[in-house]
Amino acid sequence: MSYRHIKIPTTGEKISIKDGKMVVPDQPIVGYVEGDGIGPDITKACLRIWDAAVDKAYGGKRKIHWCETYLGEKAAGLYDGNYCPDETLKVLQELVVSIKGPLTTPVGGGFRSLNVALRQDLDLYACVRPVRHYRGVPSPLKHPQKVDIVLFRENTEDVYAGIEYKTGTPENAKIAKFLREEMKAKFFEGAGIGIKPISEFGSKRLVRKAIQYAVDNGRESVTLVHKGNIQKFTEGAFRNWGYEVARDEFGKVTITEEQLYGEFKGKLPEGKIVIKDRIADIMFQMMLLRPDEFDVIATTNLNGDYLSDAIAAEVGGMGIAPGANIADHVAVFEATHGTAPKYANQNKVNPGSLLFSGVMMLEYMGWKEAADLITLVYPEVVSDGIVTYDFARQIDGATEVGTSQFADALIERIKGGVDLDAKRKAQQEQLAKERKQREIRRLLQPLEEMIESGRVPHTVGDLMTRSLITATDDETIESAMHTMTDNGVSSVVVEANAKGEWGILTRRDIVSKIVRGGQNPAHVKVKDVASRPIVSVPVETSIREAAKLLSENNFSRLTVEQGGRIIGIVTETDIFNAAEKFGSLGD
Ligand SMILES: NC(=O)C1=CN([C@@H]2O[C@H](COP(=O)(O)OP(=O)(O)OC[C@H]3O[C@@H](n4cnc5c(N)ncnc54)[C@H](OP(=O)(O)O)[C@@H]3O)[C@@H](O)[C@H]2O)C=CC1
Numbered sequence: 312m313s314y315r316h317i318k319i320p321t322t323g324e325k326i327s328i329k330d331g332k333m334v335v336p337d338q339p340i341v342g343y344v345e346g347d348g349i350g351p352d353i354t355k356a357c358l359r360i361w362d363a364a365v366d367k368a369y370g371g372k373r374k375i376h377w378c379e380t381y382l383g384e385k386a387a388g389l390y391d392g393n394y395c396p397d398e399t400l401k402v403l404q405e406l407v408v409s410i411k412g413p414l415t416t417p418v419g420g421g422f423r424s425l426n427v428a429l430r431q432d433l434d435l436y437a438c439v440r441p442v443r444h445y446r447g448v449p450s451p452l453k454h455p456q457k458v459d460i461v462l463f464r465e466n467t468e469d470v471y472a473g474i475e476y477k478t479g480t481p482e483n484a485k486i487a488k489f490l491r492e493e494m495k496a497k498f499f500e501g502a503g504i505g506i507k508p509i510s511e512f513g514s515k516r517l518v519r520k521a522i523q524y525a526v527d528n529g530r531e532s533v534t535l536v537h538k539g540n541i542q543k544f545t546e547g548a549f550r551n552w553g554y555e556v557a558r559d560e561f562g563k564v565t566i567t568e569e570q571l572y573g574e575f576k577g578k579l580p581e582g583k584i585v586i587k588d589r590i591a592d593i594m595f596q597m598m599l600l601r602p603d604e605f606d607v608i609a610t611t612n613l614n615g616d617y618l619s620d621a622i623a624a625e626v627g628g629m630g631i632a633p634g635a636n637i638a639d640h641v642a643v644f645e646a647t648h649g650t651a652p653k654y655a656n657q658n659k660v661n662p663g664s665l666l667f668s669g670v671m672m673l674e675y676m677g678w679k680e681a682a683d684l685i686t687l688v689y690p691e692v693v694s695d696g697i698v699t700y701d702f703a704r705q706i707d708g709a710t711e712v713g714t715s716q717f718a719d720a721l722i723e724r725i726k727g728g729v730d731l732d733a734k735r736k737a738q739q740e741q742l743a744k745e746r747k748q749r750e751i752r753r754l755l756q757p758l759e760e761m762i763e764s765g766r767v768p769h770t771v772g773d774l775m776t777r778s779l780i781t782a783t784d785d786e787t788i789e790s791a792m793h794t795m796t797d798n799g800v801s802s803v804v805v806e807a808n809a810k811g812e813w814g815i816l817t818r819r820d821i822v823s824k825i826v827r828g829g830q831n832p833a834h835v836k837v838k839d840v841a842s843r844p845i846v847s848v849p850v851e852t853s854i855r856e857a858a859k860l861l862s863e864n865n866f867s868r869l870t871v872e873q874g875g876r877i878i879g880i881v882t883e884t885d886i887f888n889a890a891e892k893f894g895s896l897g898d
């Protein structure tokens with residue numbers, strides 16, 4: 312088939328899909344779009360770097376055959392003012408894998424975003440944006456190496472879908488009338504109106520992809536980010552559908568955060584992924600203060616747009632933040648920044664964003680050796696102070712180079728050879744160390760951990776002491792007293808007797824029954840003093856309900872049970888402390 316301007320290389324083979332799987336030949340044809348503004352500068356530089364990495368990694372056995380396609384201003388010049396030619400969309404679909412530079416979108420009028428059009432036309436529903444730190448890259452954080460997240464942003468719905476009605480148009484008047492008269496909605500006269508569609512289908516397929524990624528890459532958690540407290544039926548629904556996918560489709564490999572702390576005492580069981588959620592505004596703060604709490608993020612379109620740029624700032628800025636738009640059988644990788652027109656054609660900007668989008672593309676194609684070569688030599692070049700203007704202004708004594716000179720420095724390193732195995736091993740050891748540190752923190756300070764991460768306790772499971780201090784029936788009271796003193800607690804849970812009944816022994820019991828009665832604690836058994844049966848509540852009991860039980864029955868503690876087992880204890884003091892820290896604890 313011939314196209315008006317696109318020339319499919321005759322030297323390579325197309326990537327194909329067979330039995331639902333991508334088949335990548337050794338000489339694949341891959342599409343690219345140069346893009347507007349700084350697009351041509353970064354594309355030229357990156358094509359050279361990718362080719363050098365592939366050549367070095369496979370000794371000439373593999374090679375990408377590039378096929379230029381057109382969108383944006385270059386397309387308008389070639390296709391009589393058409394910024395988004397049909398043949399480009401068709402070829403990008405046909406080639407399965409491609410990569411693009413940024414495209415200009417006019418603000419407040421003019422044509423609709425070509426990026427959005429492309430995502431919608433090819434149904435590229437997952438926008439995947441990994442953000443991690445590379446050694447040597449300047450950052451405003453004290454510990455930027457703690458940032459290592461992969462953000463999955465829904466890419467086809469939300470206010471980004473472009474369902475908008477301009478003030479003063481008949482469409483706007485019609486919809487405003489309907490909303491006011493039929494739906495009894497109130498808003499100012501002449502308001503522009505935008506619609507935010509969020510569907511179960513769209514949300515679930517995105518969250519499914521995020522969880523699958525976490526499974527395939529040994530990640531620890533998936534955080535659903537939403538503004539569901541305010542936008543209950545769109546953002547809130549996204550969160551609920553996300554949890555449903557985790558439970559219904561990944562039940563064997565996922566646990567909730569409540570289970571992590573309640574059932575597993577903060578220790579992540581081998582092979583499990585924690586599913587948690589955070590409200591979007593606090594998430595921006597948490598990504599600055601405690602970024603290592605987050606791993607994979609799944610979120611709606613606009614949240615993801617904002618959040619990905621904000622997080623990128625923590626590890627070097629837009630010049631280095633990569634991305635991909637992925638459907639099930641077609642992917643378009645892209646720089647996440649825009650066209651930065653003031654720098655166009657100056658050979659000035661950082662090619663990192665497009666470069667690492669290409670690294671993602673190589674990984675997606677299964678060409679990991681070539682991808683690793685780039686990620687491993689990159690920090691060496693930057694640590695030597697060879698950087699573009701954006702990093703140079705943040706690093707004292709750096710040597711500022713242009714886009715193409717930065718590419719030259721990288722290529723020189725790639726050609727020089729890298730000990731891939733040694734570097735991979737060091738990286739894995741570092742990851743294992745970080746994982747261990749997170750676990751220690753979760754185990755040692757579960758309540759503090761929850762408070763700092765912005766969660767408010769709701770249930771007894773959120774407050775209880777998990778490491779139960781116990782005694783047995785046949786122990787002496789003297790021995791139980793030592794246990795209480797050694798552990799700084801005022802009661803011990805007494806393990807189940809032959810009837811399966813748990814009990815409790817408190818300091819007050821000992822004073823009133825042993826000391827007052829003139830008995831010797833060394834001669835009395837725990838079973839003779841302990842109270843049975845114990846008053847237990849299910850782990851999901853609300854704090855208010857627990858407070859009611861304590862006050863109505865004049866208890867000072869309750870044990871907490873789950874699945875017939877006692878898993879913790881919650882005291883009047885725990886509830887007092889939580890109320891002091893959080894104020895109202897609600898239902
Ligand atoms: N996927 C896409 O194609 C996207 C397209 N756009 C479009 O791009 C146009 C311009 O958008 P704008 O909001 O100005 O955002 P841009 O990302 O184009 O530029 C904003 C600033 O980010 C910094 N920056 C961006 N890219 C680089 C780079 N490669 N190296 C170093 N620094 C970089 C520069 O900062 P400094 O000034 O500090 O040097 C630049 O001025 C708009 O039409 C917008 O719609 C926007 C985002 C994505």
Ligand SMILES: O=C(O)CCC(=O)C(=O)O
Pocket residue numbers: 414415416424425426427616647
């Ligand atoms: O399409 C555009 O111009 C902007 C898109 C954007 O900011 C993004 O997808 O991150």
Ligand SMILES: [Mg+2]
Pocket residue numbers: 616617620647
């Ligand atoms: Mg953006």
